[in-house]
Amino acid sequence: MKTTDALILKKSDALMFFASVASKMRLIAPKRFFGGDVMFDVIESPKDIVWEYGHDIYPPKRFLLPHYEDMFRYKTGKSVEVEGGIEAPMQAIVGIRSCDVTAIRFQERFFSNPIVDPYYKARLDNTVLFSLVCGKPPRKECFCMCCDAGPYLDAGFDVQLTDLGDRFLVEIGNDKGREACAPGAYMLGKAQPKDFAERKQIELQADSLFETQAYIAKAINYISNNDVPEEVWEEIAETCFRCGACTNLCPVCTCYTVDEIKLADGSYVRSRSWDSCQFAGFTREASGYNPRPTPGSRILRRFYHKASYPYIVRDGRHGCVGCGRCVFTCLADLGVPTVIKRLRRAMPKYFEPQEKAAEV
C-alpha cells in the first residue's frame, strides 16, 4: 500500500533542485517580507525560500480556496451572457507544515464528497505539496500532536522534506510528487539507513517538545452527546468579539459567502469569499429570524463542526489540525485548547449526583 520513495537531497543542491521544480510550475514558499514577517507567497527565485520560520498566520489554504475569488462574470442587458472559466495555474507549495497538509486533505475530501466543487478541484489538481517536517514545534501554541496532524506525516503529502542538517530527506508520496521532482531527479540520491535513524531521532525529539495540549477526545464526547448546557457555551462566548478570525484563519474551515459585484463596465462578477459561522449574519434570514441568535450558539456551532462524532463520520477525522492559529489570533483567548479546557472545568458539576450538588 505504501509506495513512498525515500531520497536524499544535499542542501548545496537545494537551490538548483527547486529551480528545476520551478521550471514546470510557480513556486509558493515562505518568504521574508519587509519588516521581517515570514508568509507564504509566490517566489521569484528559490533563494527566497525561508526554511526556518514560525507559522504563517494566513493559512496556505488561500492558494486553493482564495480569500476572494471570481466564480464567473455576466453581462446583463437584453439577454444575459454568462462567462465562466477557472484559473488554476500549476503550483508547488514548498515548506508547508504537516498540519496545513492535513487540513488540505480534509478540505479535499469535503469539496469532493458527494458533490465536487470545480474551483477547488481544479486548483488542487494543479498543486503539489512539498511539506516540511517540524523538527521542533514552530510556535509554542502548536498542538498538532493532540490532533493527529503532525509534526510529521505518514501519508497525505505529495513530497515530504525532513531537514537533516546538511541534507534533506525527500519522501515522495505519490505520482504527482514524483512528476514534480522529475526534472531535478538527478540531484536526488538514495537514502541510507543512517538517514532514517536520524529522521527517527528528529521525530522523537519533536514529539517531546510540545507545550500546548488540547483534549480533543473529551470535547468530542461532551459535544456529540449534547451534554454541554447552553449556559456553559454562553459563559464561554461572553468574551467573544465576533471577529471571525478563528474560523477565517483556520486551515480547515471552508465556509464561504457569495456576492454579486458590479464592475465599471456594467458587467457583474459572482464572487465568493470566506465567511464565518461566528458572525450573527451567517444564518440570519431575510425575515429577520435567526436560528443561531446568541454568541454561545455560534461558538457551539464552531465546536460542533470541529469536534463531534457525526462530523467525524462525514469527514473522516475531526476538524482541528492543531496548528494553533486560533490560539494566537484570538484576543479573547477562545482558541480550541482554551475552550476545551474551560469545558473540562465547567462540565463535571453537571454529572454529579443531585444530592451531592445540593450540598456544595
Next chain:
Amino acid sequence: MVLTAAKPRKMWGVTDQPSGNLYVPMIAVIEDIIDETPDTKTFRLAFEDKNYAKSFSFEPGQFVEVTVFGAGEAPIGFASSPLEKSFFELTVVARGKVTQAMHKLKKGGQVGIRGPLGNCWPLEEIKGNDILVVSGGCGLAPLRPAILQILANREEYGEFWLLYGARTPADLDFKYDLEKWKQREDMHLLQTVDIGCDEWDCDVGVVTVLLDKIKVNAKKTVALTCGPPIMIKFVTISLLRTGFSEDRIVTSLERYMKCGVGKCGHCCVNHVYLCTEGPVFTYQQMRSLPELKL
C-alpha cells in the same frame, strides 16, 4: 416501516449539471407573472435551452437557486405540478435583496436557475395512507406540487385533508386553486385566517384550531407540514398529542442558503446540510438534530 424523507431521482451536481460548472446557472425566461398577494408573486418560467427543458424534471419538495442577474441568488421551492413539462413555477415573497429585485422583473425577463436541489416529499412511500396537509402563509407553495401530484393520482391515496391558514384573507396564496379545491368532493379543504373580514366565511384563528375540527386516524395518516417555524412547532405538538408517530409528521425546513450544493456551510443544522440532505425531514429525523431544540 419507518418513514423518512425521499431521495430524489434528479439532483443538480449529482445527476446532471449541463454547463459543466455547477455554480453557473441555466438561463430561464419569465413566461408569466401571477400576483398572489400584495407581497407575493408566482413566476412561470421556461428554460431558454429547449433540449435542457425537455430533460428537466423535479419532484415535489425540491427547490432551485434562482439568480436574479445583478442582485444575487436565492433558494426558492418549486410551486407547480411536477407533471407539467413545459414550464415550472416559483412563488416568491418579496423579503430580501434578491426577492425584491425579482419582483421588479417583467414578463420576458431572464433569470438563472440551478436545480433541482434537495430531497423531496415521500409521496411514493406514503401511497395508500390518508394524507393531512397543514400549511401556513407562503408555506403552501412548496406543498403545492405535492398536493397537485396527489390530486392527479387521487385513487392511490386515502382520505385527503388540506388545512391552510394565513394572516388575512388577502394573504391567501393560490386563491384560484383554493376555489377549485373547495369544489372537489374527494378532498376536505379547511381554511382559517388570523384576522378575518366581513366577506370571510371560514374560520378565524391559528391553523391548529382546524386540527381540532377534523377526525383523522393517526395510525394510517401522514401529515405534511410547511409554514413559519412557530406554526410547525405547534402543529407538531398537536399532531403528536393526537397520536401521530414521529415518523408520520413530515416537514420542510428552511435556512439561509448560498451555494445549494453543500459547500458554503450556511444551511447546516448540526451535521446535516439542508440543501443536499434536506429540506424535507420527518419529525423523527429532526429529533436527531439537537440544534433544532425539539
